[in-house]
Amino acid sequence: MKSIAGLKQIGLCNAGTLATAPVNALALGYRGNTPLKITPFKNQTDYLDRSLRNKTNFNVSGESFQGTMEMLSKMFGWINLNADIQIITNKQNASANSEDVFKFTGNNKLGIGFEYLINDDKRSLTPTFEGALEYDTAKTLIDAADSETAVDLGFATREGINKAYYHYPFMLTFQAPKTTDLFTKSDILSRELKLSIEGAKDGYNKLVAHYLKAELSITALEASISKVVEMLNKGITSSILWKEQNGADPSIYDAFDFNEGVLNQTEEITIDDEQRIIMVKFAGKIPIYETEFLFGDGNGGVVDDNAGATGGTLKIGY
Amino acid sequence: MQLEIIKKGKEKPDSVAFRVFGKDNQVDFYSSSRLGQIKVTSTGFIIAVPDEHIGKEFELKDVSGKKVIASGKLEKGTKKDDTQN
Numbered sequence: 001m002k003s004i005a006g007l008k009q010i011g012l013c014n015a016g017t018l019a020t021a022p023v024n025a026l027a028l029g030y031r032g033n034t035p036l037k038i039t040p041f042k043n044q045t046d047y048l049d050r051s052l053r054n055k056t057n058f059n060v061s062g063e064s065f066q067g068t069m070e071m072l073s074k075m076f077g078w079i080n081l082n083a084d085i086q087i088i089t090n091k092q093n094a095s096a097n098s099e100d101v102f103k104f105t106g107n108n109k110l111g112i113g114f115e116y117l118i119n120d121d122k123r124s125l126t127p128t129f130e131g132a133l134e135y136d137t138a139k140t141l142i143d144a145a146d147s148e149t150a151v152d153l154g155f156a157t158r159e160g161i162n163k164a165y166y167h168y169p170f171m172l173t174f175q176a177p178k179t180t181d182l183f184t185k186s187d188i189l190s191r192e193l194k195l196s197i198e199g200a201k202d203g204y205n206k207l208v209a210h211y212l213k214a215e216l217s218i219t220a221l222e223a224s225i226s227k228v229v230e231m232l233n234k235g236i237t238s239s240i241l242w243k244e245q246n247g248a249d250p251s252i253y254d255a256f257d258f259n260e261g262v263l264n265q266t267e268e269i270t271i272d273d274e275q276r277i278i279m280v281k282f283a284g285k286i287p288i289y290e291t292e293f294l295f296g297d298g299n300g301g302v303v304d305d306n307a308g309a310t311g312g313t314l315k316i317g318y
Numbered sequence: 319m320q321l322e323i324i325k326k327g328k329e330k331p332d333s334v335a336f337r338v339f340g341k342d343n344q345v346d347f348y349s350s351s352r353l354g355q356i357k358v359t360s361t362g363f364i365i366a367v368p369d370e371h372i373g374k375e376f377e378l379k380d381v382s383g384k385k386v387i388a389s390g391k392l393e394k395g396t397k398k399d400d401t402q403n
Contacts, residue, residue: 019343097384106344143350147335147381 006090011153018084018105025153027160034062041132056138060129066165067125069254069308073293079209081109088150101148111206119192132205173243187222211285223278237264246311253300255313262317286317319369323388325362331380338371347371
């Protein structure tokens with residue numbers, strides 16, 4: 001019998017709650033390809049190239065296009081083994097309950113890392129869930145998948161899709177220092193904000209998150225000597241405010257507010273026969289918990305949104 | 319302890335999975351026929367369960383369709399009929 005491809009739902013909730021009453025449940029929803037890969041981990045090879053079993057690695061990674069501030073804040077809360085994860089495959093036959101269900105809970109929780117991205121093409125959050133389990137533990141987890149009953153995480157749709165959580169790129173503000181726009185919007189060629197988790201792997205290949213790495217860049221077509229000198233005259237580090245509008249109302253946005261001293265600035269100027277541009281970059285790493293989310297009215301969200309579903313502000317390095 | 323479940327239903331599952339639930343509904347013990355941990359007999363299933371799980375809730379599922387064949391509380395010397403006839 002041929003197996004059926006695809007994952008129906010990739011859901012997370014607070015650690016220790018999947019088996020009882022899931023708390024803070026969230027799904028990747030609209031997403032790119034998100035393969036679940038199960039591979040040997042740190043197998044040893046003997047002198048005749050025979051592989052000796054060791055652990056088995058589970059890796060799930062894919063891009064979600066529902067990267068709201070709520071999802072981002074939950075990911076921060078779930079790093080360092082603070083989430084239960086449930087992965088449900090598509091049904092394997094026409095019968096009810098023919099989905100396979102992989103539950104990563106208890107000692108089998110996976111490490112979590114992520115990359116949050118805003119550029120001209122998209123706004124997305126790509127989490128990576130990974131961990132290696134002892135061979136027999138892994139075998140048991142896999143064996144259990146086709147008799148596990150999926151926990152209803154309370155999503156309205158089968159994949160956890162919520163169209164209100166999808167936002168296209170919509171530049172509102174890029175200021176450095178705050179209150180000073182770097183460039184006129186119409187002169188901007190491209191831009192990118194990338195936040196990613198950095199850390200070290202433990203003995204079970206689970207990420208221990210230590211730092212948030214931030215990389216911002218903006219490339220402008222306004223590269224006159226006067227503008228270049230203006231950029232060169234800026235301090236090596238300054239406060240930065242990036243805002244991305246969510247929908248038609250400019251008071252609803254996702255904001256990233258970097259304190260002075262967090263990211264340092266560099267400049268690259270290119271003058272050739274095709275273009276004359278200036279790229280300004282800001283980069284640095286921040287201890288992972290030197291971050292704070294603000295939600296609700298005045299912080300990018302609607303009045304009664306205290307989770308960041310509509311918008312919010314991430315303050316970094318204050 | 320050894321749990322014996324007498325299968326009275328007409329259909330005999332190809333594969334069964336056994337779970338013991340502990341605090342907060344967490345799975346404290348798992349075994350399956352595919353892993354060779356459950357003995358399939360002509361009358362049912364024999365499952366070895368560590369004594370530490372006595373008193374906890376258990377369930378035995380037919381893997382195909384995830385139907386619960388038997389469930390209850392683990393007691394020493396348990397011999398149960400299935401609940402699916």
